[in-house]
Amino acid sequence: MAGVMATRRGRRPAGGGVQLTFEVIAETLREQIHSGRLKPGDALPTQAVLMREFGASSLTVQKAMALLKQDGWAISRPGKGAFVAHHDQVGADALDRPEVTAPAGGTAARVEALEQALAEAVEQLAELRARVAVLEAGNDEPGL
Incomplete structure (x- = not known):
């Protein structure tokens, strides 16, 4: 298989522009927040709902939620779930900034x-x- 680069599972190929599933989930939720479909204080979809909707594993959904929390789009309330963070206005440039690739936490x-x-x-x-x-x-x- 000359010329075919094997990648480890979950790794992005060098120069690849394809988003990983957790990035797609996070981006979808950010767009819903930015558009006003999800408002500050609204509950975010549960892990089970996101797993079903995106055909993703629980770990993938957890990574997406960690990314949203790290970037200030969501907050957790122990025993209650994840909610849209309260911001008077989330910066419009937040949708355009590069994704953070370091692990959250x-x-x-x-x-x-x-x-x-x-x-x-x-x-x-x-x-x-x-x-x-x-x-x-x-x-x-x-x-x-």
């Missing part, structure tokens, strides 16, 4: 994701407090 990545989620929550609280203050200031009339 590890303590440093988790700490960074938690710090980002905490910072976003603090911003949302500040915005809500400001809205409440505006509403309270405008409701000086009796009976409101």
